[in-house]
Amino acid sequence: MGKINVLSAQVANLIAAGEVVDRPSSVVKELVENSIDARATKITVEIKNGGVSYIRVSDNGSGIxxxxxxxxxKRHATSKIEKAADLNAIFTLGFRGEALAAISSVSKVRIISKTESATNGTMLFADGGExxxxxxxxxxxxxxxxxxxxxxxxxxRRKFLKKxxxxxxAVCASVEKIALSHPEISFKLISDGNIKVETxxxxxxxxxxxSIxxxxxAKRLIPVKCGSEGISVHGFIGRPDNVKPxxxxxxxxxxSRFVKSRTxxxxIEQAYSSYIAPERFPACVLFIDIDPSTVDVNVHPAKLEVKFSNEKFIFDTVYYAVRNALEKNTERSDLVLRSPSVSTSRSALNAFVPVIDRVDVKEFSPEQLKIDTLGTMAFHSGVSNEYREKARAEATAPQVQEEKTFAPKFSPLVSDISVPPSFSKTERETSFPTIDNVENDNVPIPEYSIIGIAFNTYIFVECDNKVIVIDKHAAHERILFETLRGKLKNVSVAPQVLLVPITVSLSAVDFAAVCDYEDSFREIGFDFECEPSQKQVKITQIPSALKISDVEDVFATMADRLADGTGNIEITKQDVYEKALYQASCKAAMKGGRRDSDSDVRFVVEKILTIPDITVCPHGRPVVVNLTKSDLDRQFGRE
Ligand SMILES: Nc1ncnc2c1ncn2[C@@H]1O[C@H](COP(=O)(O)OP(=O)(O)OP(=O)(O)O)[C@@H](O)[C@H]1O
Ligand SMILES: [Mg+2]
Structure with missing residues (x-):
């Protein structure tokens, strides 16, 4: 006697339903997506008891x-696709004809609907799918x-539901995400009689x-807009002072479909490197619009994940869109005063920053950059001798690190930097805009007066009807970091040949990624032989700034990120490289709590006044906060 049972349609439906709807929020998601596909412009969701006892979704769409x-x-009954080929490019949120079948098999469903051409509507009531x-x-x-x-x-299933x-x-979060995805539709969510979402x-x-x-x-966002070769990335990202835990x-x-995309x-997280602290996460509402034939939405039961035909292309486009937006951002934080009467909407975010956003890089000749063999740096940038001495002492003396720093894997090389290097314009250069690879004419310094320095740490400057408070260490650190970054990325360096090759063992997928992107690895200075039988790579040459002890780690990270579509060789190198510069800039920058000469203080103040895109230090801390006169007036009840 055989052991295999053919399940009844009812049991089969329950199994299938378990994949599509597991809690009220997934029911709401499916119903609202149907309303969107029906081109509704107004969608109202009402729930009772978290949706467990009652969910109602009404729309003004095309009707049934x-x-x-x-x-x-019915299962597999849909008006959205017809034939197998339609799956190659899906333009609607639904396409499987499963959601209503799944929902109705686990609840009591009532549908009331009318199309525009019909005189009357129709009502259908079903219980447990019947x-x-x-x-x-x-x-x-x-x-x-x-x-x-x-x-x-x-x-x-019911016993797994939460309070x-x-x-x-969860329903609220689901409606919020859908509302964000369609600003042209008016959404309302009412939970137990209370309006929770309204757009x-x-x-x-x-x-x-x-509204969400x-x-x-909403006021601490940076707009993103970037388009190229059949892709558009647009929306908003959080400013570095608007990051989340x-x-x-x-x-x-x-x-326009909400997805969880690792790529x-x-x-976005790699793009924020040097803008936020490592344990913080950027916020964003980002739209990636691409040719539907290059994305497969049929890979997840709830269609929450998608597969791109070219993950690396998506990675690169999102990375550069976000990075460019971040680098162009000139908005700085406002000092938040503790008073219920402070209205943040009245803060003058834009009032302070000068219009011209360029640093005078002419004063920083390549010879002015000196980097010692330890990877520490003294930066000769118009700061007085007294300060330089202090910086040198700082670089050599054992010290308690003021900032959280990263172990540098690429160390800037003395030989490459202290002699005038040859600057080569690379294709990528435009993708990594920094303050000193742009034209910079004489930037007028606005009229200002230094009110004083508190705790030898914060410089108070009055300028243009506001007081700006500068964290001198953070500000100087960013100035040094940007200048070094601009210089070093253009230095053409000869790769170093290894006397003893380094063998890196990789997983099958990572090894395959190395084989696929062999040319890109070579472009940045690696040379190697692949041994497919053992999935090993024998590295014989490395990018010159890479430390030998880190070769294995960096190479494996590059391969791994490529394999799962979460990285790009050039960006990974840049990222690792920048982290080495954090440390150098941090060490060489003015220290909080110590006295500095007037000229050093003025140097930092004037840079801050003339380079508005210096907003945070490389560890993500703000360099400047603004305090407007009207904020102060309000605080003292003068307004
Ligand atoms: N609010 C609505 N307005 C108009 N038609 C609707 C609405 N809800 C459902 N329908 C119709 O009922 C069909 C079945 O809906 P169902 O959600 O089960 O499947 P689907 O949306 O086609 O695919 P999927 O299972 O991927 O969501 C839809 O194809 C659509 O024709
Ligand atoms: Mg549907």
Whole structure:
């Protein structure tokens, strides 16, 4: 007697339903996505008890005709695709014809719908997937779907539901993400009679962000807009002073579908390197619009993950879009005064920064950069002898590190830097804009007066009807970092040949990635032989600035990131390289708590006044905060 049972359609449906809907929020997601596909401009979601007892989604979309109504609940019944080839390029959020079948098999569902051309609407009621009643109904154009007693017939699933409040929060998060993805649609979520989400539907993404995340979040954003070869990346990223302790504020939309993308996440996080502290995460609402034939949305039951035909292309585009936006950002933080009457909307974020945003790099000739063999640096940049002496002493004396630093893997080489290097313009150069690879004419220094220096750490400067407070160490550190970065990236360096080759063993996928991108590895200075039988790479030559002890680590990281679409060789090298510069800049910069000469202080102040894109130190701390006169007036009740 055989052991294999053919399951009944009902059991098969329950199994399938488990993949598509596991809690109220996934039901809401599916219903709202249907409304979007029906081109609704107004969608209202109402839930009770976190959605467990009651969910209702109403829209003003195209509606379901009376003929189609019974088919809507059938498995694999959809109006969105017809044939296998349609799966190659999906333009709608739904396409599997599974959601309503899944939802109706685990609840009581009532659909009331009317198309524009029909005189009357239709009502359908189903219980546990069985249609109980279909009747004519008077209703406006559009569709209203009510789902009651979710999972009442699946106790195993029901017992995994959390408290109503937790389920309600998950529904809220789901509606928020969908609302962000469609600013042109007006959304409303009502939970137990209270409005939780409400968006205007005026097509403005910043308005949706404001209504969902609030004013404080919305005002600390940087717009991103970048397009090339069949891809567009646009939206907003959080300023470095608007970073989060978790990834919960990272919102990526591929062709307006909310997705969790490791590739996009890695790209944005690597782009923020040198702008935020390592344990912080950037926030974003980023749209990646690409040819639907280059993205597969049919790889995840809830369609939350997608597969790109070229992950590296997506990585590169998102990385450079974000990086360029960050580097162009000139917004600095406002000093937040502790007073309920302080209205942040009135802070003059833009009032201070001078219009011209270029540093005078002419004063920094290549000879002025001296880097010693230890990788420490003394930077001769117009700072007085007294300061230089202090910096030198600092670089050699054992010291307690003021800042969290990173172990440098690439160490800047004396031989390459202290002699006038040859500067080669590379293709990538445009992708790594820094303050000194742009034209810089004489930038006018605005009128200012230094009020004083508090704690030998914070410089108070009055300028243009506001007081700016500069953290002298953080500011100087960023100035040095940017200047070094600009210089060093253009230095053409001969790769170093290894006397003893280094063998790196890789996993099968990482080895395959090295083989695929062999030329790119060679372009940055690696030379190696591949031994496919052992999945080993025998490295015979390395980029000159790479430390021998780090070769294995860096090479394996590059291969690993390439293999899972979360990196690019050039960017990884740049990243590692920059981290080496953090340490050098940190050591050489003025120290908080120590006295500096007037000329040194003025040097930093004038740089800050003339280079608005210096906003944070390489560890992500702000270099400047602004305090406007009106903020002070309000604090003292003068307004
Ligand atoms: N709000 C709605 N307005 C108009 N038609 C709808 C609505 N909801 C569902 N439908 C119709 O019912 C069909 C079945 O919906 P269902 O969600 O089950 O499948 P789908 O959206 O086609 O695919 P998927 O399972 O991937 O979501 C849809 O193809 C659509 O024709
Ligand atoms: Mg659907």
């Amino acid at each position: 005709s009376s003929d189609d109504m019974p088919l809507a609940l 249609i109980v009643e279909v009747a004519e109904a008077g209703c406006p154009n559009g569709t209203t779907i009510t789902v009651e007693e979710l999972f009442a017939n699946v106790p195993a 109503d409040a937790t389920e309600a929060s 205007a539907g005026d097509g403005k993404l910043d308005h949706v962000i404001f 995340f609030g004013k404080d979040f 978790t990834r919960n504020f990272q919102n990526f939309f591929v062709n 996009a996440m890695a790209a």
